[in-house]
Amino acid sequence: MLAGPLFVREVLTAPRQLKHFLLRSGYAGALFVLLYTAAQVTFGWQQVRNVADIARFGELVFQIFTVVQLTLIVFFSVLFSAGNVAQEKDRRTLLMLLTTDLSDTELVLGKLGASLLLPGVLIGVSAPAFLFIYWLGGVSVTQIGCVLGLSVATSFASGAWGTLVAYWREKTFQTLAISLIGVVLFIVVVEGVVAVAPGTVATVGPLNPFRAALVVLDPFNVPDFARVALTGILELAGVGVALIVATVLQLRLWNPSRMMTEAKTKEEGESERTRPARTVWQHPVIWREMMTRGYGRKVALIKLAYLVMAAFAFYVVAGVPADAERILGMISPPGFALLGLSLLALMLVNTQAVTSLTSERDAATLELLLVTEISAKEFVYGKLGGIFYNTKEVLAAPLVFLGWQTAIGRLPIEHALYLGLGFLVLVGFASMLGLHFGLTYGSSRQAIANSLGTMFFLFVGIFICMLLIVQARSSFAVQLPSFLIFILGGSIGLWATLTHRNPSPALTLAAGVLPFCTFYAITSFLLGQTLGVCLFVCAAYGFTAIAMLVPAVSEFDVALGRSTLDNG
Known part of the structure; x- marks a missing residue:
């Protein structure tokens, strides 16, 4: 064959x-x-x-x-x-x-x-x-x-x-x-x-x-x-x-x-030092994330490619009139460009987060941390700091886009603040979701697939809901019964992935509340509301991020689903 x-x-x-x-x-x-x-x-x-x-x-x-x-x-x-x-x-x-x-x-x-x-x-x-x-x-x-x-x-x-x-x-x-x-x-x-x-x-x-x-x-x-x-x-x-x-x-x-x-180069470096040893910070995890090339030498090219796409989006939006027709009847062209940049940025942040854990596990260095003096809190916060530092250019592009639209008068300052706050909360959710799956799944392939898959299905589910709501043109109260099966299915799937090997009442509550809050935020957005959308997005996704963060920073046995006790 x-x-x-x-x-x-x-x-x-x-x-x-x-x-x-x-x-x-x-x-x-x-x-x-x-x-x-x-x-x-x-x-x-x-x-x-x-x-x-x-x-x-x-x-x-x-x-x-x-x-x-x-x-x-x-x-x-x-x-x-x-x-x-x-x-x-x-x-x-x-x-x-x-x-x-x-x-x-x-x-x-x-x-x-x-x-x-x-x-x-x-x-x-x-x-x-x-x-x-x-x-x-x-x-x-x-x-x-x-x-x-x-x-x-x-x-x-x-x-x-x-x-x-x-x-x-x-x-x-x-x-x-x-x-x-x-x-x-x-x-x-x-x-x-x-x-x-x-x-x-x-x-x-x-x-x-x-x-x-x-x-x-x-x-x-x-x-x-x-x-x-x-x-x-x-x-x-x-x-x-x-x-x-x-x-x-x-x-x-x-x-x-x-x-x-x-x-071979590493072996030669051990026998013959080519430069003086660097001083390691008091917190070695975040030092390794920020000051070394642990993720390869071509990461700058990835950021450059993203910034090129962002520049292209800026160029296209600059030539679009203010009264342009809405895309799919839902969102303006500048909003669509911001949405695309933000979604891609969130996917990259989530990828950075989950691979920062899976690379440690595959290299057999994660278990070594269990016998060091590094606490779970120091490890998780160090990883989060490294994620934000390594993706700072990617995260800056949507925020710069918001500032540009506000400066030229197309976006009110109030709406820009709501969008910026919501985006930052989603960044925290995406990064914590990647760390959560990296810690709870023993297989790197399963961790990556579940982490990126969860982010992707959230986006696809939101898109489908928006299409159907626009088709019906009704209010939240009228639409909710029709979407109960769709939302309940999403809640069950989210609960199954979030509570894998490490169940908790907070994660169960987050899995049940998140799809409903997301649906309400979508409906409110299509009805022209702003503050309610921001509050529900921040509350739902912020609470879910905290629900994943608390067990991760408590103890390694809790964060890893008590895998160390299982392994003896």
Whole structure:
């Protein structure tokens, strides 16, 4: 087999695991819960006998399913492919694979296939849900086929990119950050080329899967949507093949020569000192986070890429008139730019936080801290200080954007203060969430997946709620019954992840309150309120962050879920 034994092993072992079954069934269940919620929001409890209304409802649900699935597929494909290889590097097992008789092609395709197995299964699970929408009307089989084809091609290209970055970079934080920023930067570049040269929209435009999907969702204005979708599928597949070929050709140059060279340099440094020893601060944890290159030498390039995207957002917003049309009927273009910068910044902060713990665990240095004089409080606060210090440039960009919009008179000072305070609270939540999962999950792969997955699903859930509320145009009291199942499902999932190995009443309360407060904040925002949104966001996410912080700074046994006692 071309993919080799790595892929075969994943195919044989993954379906036997309970979590694989839960993900398959959970995704199908989530789609139908979303379908039910959309039906309740659109029709309520009234009987609908008009075929045209049912067809319009089917078209609406198809649009929501398409956007949600493409977003999930991009995220999961990049995360799983990058994290799968990064875990092998952190555990130093990649060197063992390189010494076997596996070819370079088997190593690359095997890891890629194993990583894309779950996204591929999710795409297959979604097919019956899309066919059910076809029975409602308003959607053709050709449209469904185009969306599924775009999902497969997008998953392949995203996974190939994550695999290339993971084999290229050494540190997990660099791998995940470059993978996420690379995907966003790719879409920004495609849209920039289309904006500068409109004549390339037919050739370059389909490289953005969301642009191609929007064409499929609008068949009356674009009759040849199938051709556009096919162009996007072929182009994305070509990008994926090119990335795989590049990874196969560079595999032996990136690995293991670099690791062996670094090890040799360290050995030489022990025998011959090239510079005087540096003075360690009284608190060594935060000194290590701030004054060393524990996260690699290319972190500055990651920050530079983010700042380039921020500068592009500043440039685009500067040319948008003050009375521009709202995007999706919800948010102004400057607000959309601020939202994008803030979400990416929060994802990077969360990535920095969770990898700061998983790197310690994989390097077998976390257990060493248990026999030192460093307390849990000093360790956690040192890690938090390092997270904020290492991401200060990323965090500054949204705040500078707020100051700029306030200075030119587009944003009142009161609203700017609310936005700034809410953003800082979310930064604290994202950083503490990463540390919490890094401490409570023994597997680095599970910690990273749960941490980034929780952040991602919060964003996706908020986006879906906003779409449905805008569609219904009703108040909080009217909307709440329709969203109870959706919110309760989110609460249960959040509770299961937050209380893993370390349950507490505070975390249980936070998991139950957070989705309701978030829903109220969304509804209040769409109704034009400001102070209430800020208060509920700060209260809900601030309390959750404190609920995760208190057990982490108490004792190592509590923070690690009493793993040290379990290990004897």
